[in-house]
Amino acid sequence: MPILDADQLATRYPVLDALPAEARARLLGAASWVRLPAGQLLFDDLQACEGFPFVVEGSVRVLKAAPSGRELPLYRVAAGETCVISSSCLLAHSAYNARGITETETLLMLLPGAVFDELLGEPAFRTFVFNLFAERIADLMQLIEAVAFQRLDQRLAALLLGKGRMLRTTHQQLADELGSVREIVSRLLKGFAEQGLVRLGREQVEVLDAAGLRELATGTR
Known part of the structure; x- marks a missing residue:
């Protein structure tokens, strides 16, 4: 049962309004909801990716951890955003290669991998995912530049x-x-x-x- 209705979700994720009614109903009907406390491990290295997370409230810090315990923050996923590493793992059918930890109490809407694959056939959803990749790659390039040259x-x-x-x-x-x-x-x-x-x-x-x-x-x- 959705915690937020379709109109409330669309204010955070306009892609929902761009989907055909049938596809939007499929997404909302298949999604599950989970509320996590701050500091909760959401996913970790080598863990199987079970779905595509929409961060409806709160934020998630995504980082790369070394065996020594040192961590390199990669990016944050704020409310109204989603995780590019999750989409990458779903597209490649591979395990996670980073760690995600909630920074604050966080509400997630989790879309099953099978439904994610189906929705990629919808131009609006496919564009949404590809734009996500473009934005995060730009962020990661800035991070690489900072680490390498500053x-x-x-x-x-x-x-x-x-x-x-x-x-x-x-x-x-x-x-x-x-x-x-x-x-x-x-x-x-x-x-x-x-x-x-x-x-x-x-x-x-x-x-x-x-x-x-x-x-x-x-x-x-």
Whole structure:
């Protein structure tokens, strides 16, 4: 039984309105609903992909984990979006090659793989999936560029700027977002504080000089 009706879902996923009535009814009738708490493992490396997830509420962090425990965030799936790795696994009939973890309490509408395959015959749904690939590939190319060509201090400065003036976060959480380790991030933050760019507190970072951080992030400092 749908938790949201078709009109509510269409505000988050306009592709539903673009589908023929029969295809839309097939999608909504076959979908299952699941509500997950924050920090719940949604999928993991080598796990079989059982469906195509629509994130109706909340958000999911998708990352690549190394045997050492280090993690490299790949992208986030916010409300109104869906997961390109899931679609890739369904198209290739392969297992997951990344990990997905809910960041907040999350409501998912899960479409079975067989119905996903059927709906690819609908131009509107096929375009929706291919656009998803295009957007995520662009995001991943930016990530590759940042990891390959930017210093970690530049990436940290850019990350801080994107989170507002007062950040309620730990050094470990920042390290996880950057795919680094806490000790290095802590050392960089201490250096930022000594330069007057930030003020450090218990599980918080206050941005004091946004212009200075911006110069550092762009390599002009």
